[in-house]
Amino acid sequence: MRTKQIIAAIAMAVAQPAIAQVQPTPSPALVAIEPQIDTIFAKWMAENHVPGMVYGVVADGQLAYVRGLGMQDLTTRTPVTQDTLFRIASMTKAFTALSILSLRDKGLLSLDDPAEKYVPEMRGWGNATADSPRITIRDLLHHVAGFVTDDPWGDRQTPLPQDDFTKLLAAGVPFAQAPEMRYDYANLGYAILGRVIANVTHAPYRNYVEKTLLWPLGMRASGYDVRELQADRRALGYRWENEAWALEPTMADGAFNSMGGLSVSARDYAKWLSFLLTAWPPRDDTDTGPVKRGTVRQIATGLNFQFVSHRYGASGATACPGAAAYGMGWRVIQDCDLGLTLNHGGGYPGYGSHALLLPEFGVALFAFANKTYAGPTAPVWDSAVLMLQQGAIKRRVLAVSPELAMFYGAAGEVWAQGSVVHLQDKVAMNFAMDRTTANWAKVLRETKAQAGRCETSSPIRPDNAMMGSFTWVCERGTIEGTVMLAPTKPITLQALRYTFVPKT
Structure with a gap:
């Protein structure tokens, strides 16, 4: 399928009534700008040669708007729907981080424990320098363990067998710098967190995430092993090269699944975002979630390695800069207009994704695509800004004591x-x-x-x-x-x- 063909396919998808993929009826303000949101994503999709994608808005605890464009499989020409399963790559880290926090809540670990307490292969690593601390669980959560940034090496480690990962750890890992000196995004760190979860629970990492988060939230279609997923619902991953799409190899579940191995549908992922948003604002209501609301809010807690962030998308050049830090599985940015934002992308061979939480508005946006490293960051943020400008989202008003x-x-x-x-x-x-x-x-x-x-x-x-x-x-x-x-x-x-x- 060439560029002109995908533009035609997008036009056909956008022309279809949205009602079939919306549950329940969105607000009138959102309905009014749906065509503009569709245009933002369709334009981005065509310009970036993306075979298929799905995007959605979560508001009031439900999937308020969702749209599938293009194809999940170019051979069968199966269209993308809200039930199509996409690999979300590094957006998996949010599930890993919250699982670690839930184990902390249960008294099974402390965030300030040395990671080697739970991963014995790390005990022989020594210190980066004579005066450097040992790596802690907290260091791994915040990407300050001293590892080198390892994209795209880490992505290709997803199917690494557990025994081989054990050997890799036992052989030692070189330090790029001393721990707790600077932020460097490291997939290896989140792979180690997966091993921590497995060793603490005496079961595979994925088992704990499934039982603690996925299943209680009703995310039954989602999973880590693509071989176990419903084949006719899977979005195949493609690479665009030499003016054509080439199929990326499907990577099996392995030792690096905790940093990027999860596959989800839009319908399932909306349940995850809805759950996270219920943590704001703090209140006295009964806490019924699989993880406590106070614990969920801690994912927005960053370290002191802050940096200036320019907003993604078309408004980035004129918007005032935000203060950013890496929280726990989320990048946290204080935006002048959108307030507290939590966002994360997912880049992977065959896939790209992005999610944006706006806790002060009770709204989240997300998008998944099936092209290598095609992260739909700009259209997600552009849609959020559009919704704000057009009054489709309103900041929550604090009660007066x-x-x-x-x-x-x-x-x-x-x-x-x-x-x-x-x-x-x-x-x-x-x-x-x-x-x-x-x-x-x-x-x-x-x-x-x-x-x-x-x-x-x-x-x-x-x-x-x-x-x-x-x-x-x-x-x-x-x-x-x-x-x-x-x-x-x-x-x-x-x-x-x-x-x-x-x-x-």
Whole structure:
């Protein structure tokens, strides 16, 4: 199939009604931009010579939108659907990391344990330098174990027999640098984590992931051994070379499966993303997931090896840079517009994938493709930005705590009365030291004179349970205010600010 043919196939797929692959009905705002999302992915697919792909949006705990384009098998011309199985490569690492955290929760290991406690072949490695620490479980999770970045070597190790992996470890692994000195993405580290899981549970790595995550989440179609998967649902992997597609060899399940061996369908993967999103925000609800919500949130915990990240996709050149670090199986980026983001790609012989979690919105996006290293990163991020710009996703609004609401009411009274006298014992010990009662009266009088009459009924915007900001619209501008409570019991007021911003 040549380029013109795949463009025609994409056009046919996009022209088909989306209802057959959507469950349940998406929001009207999302429906309105579905054609634009389809265009983003179809264009990327054609430009990158991708035989087939599937992409989707997870919202409100369900697969809100999903679309399959192109072919999962170019010989049989079987179209991609939400049930087509793709290898997701390094997105497998997220399952491995959460499995390690669940073993920690059960008291079976500690993240700060030396890895050699569970993988005895590592005991003979020695130290990178005389003053270097031994590699810990945490080091492996965060890619700071001192290994060299090993793409694409690691990908080709997937079918390595376990006995051969044992020999590789026993022979020793060279250090690229001392552990805990810098971040270097290493597939080897996650392969070792798979061996840790196997040795701790006294069973193959995949058994623990299946019993702990896949099966409880209903991901019964997914799995690690392609020979056990339903053959007519598998997306075959292709390489584009010499202006034609060539079939990549299918790699069997082996010792490096914990770093990139999982195959999933869009329908199954949506269950995984839905489960992860339930961890935000923290709350008092009953915890019913296979892993605790508090544990899931720890996947976003990175180390101090942060770097500046420019947003993927078309908006990357104009968006403000984000602060990035590697968490536990996820790259974590603080984005100026999207807030906290967790993302990860998967590059593999015959496959490429990407997932993006937006915890502050309760939304996730993902895409799988069956072409070598064809990671659909840009269209996933472009679709997320489009959804934000078009109002198809909304940031979750924090609830205002009773204490914050009470002191915001007090802020209105202070403004109305022009005095803080009535606060008396409701303030923290620093309050009177930072500004005297007399000076409060003076500042309030001057600020009110600048602002003129103000509408003070707008709600406070909570940053957390003990701090919030507010905006009052006034005759000659706005009052930008802050209420900050003190870390004491009973709770008191430590700071109150009213800043006048004149009209421009």
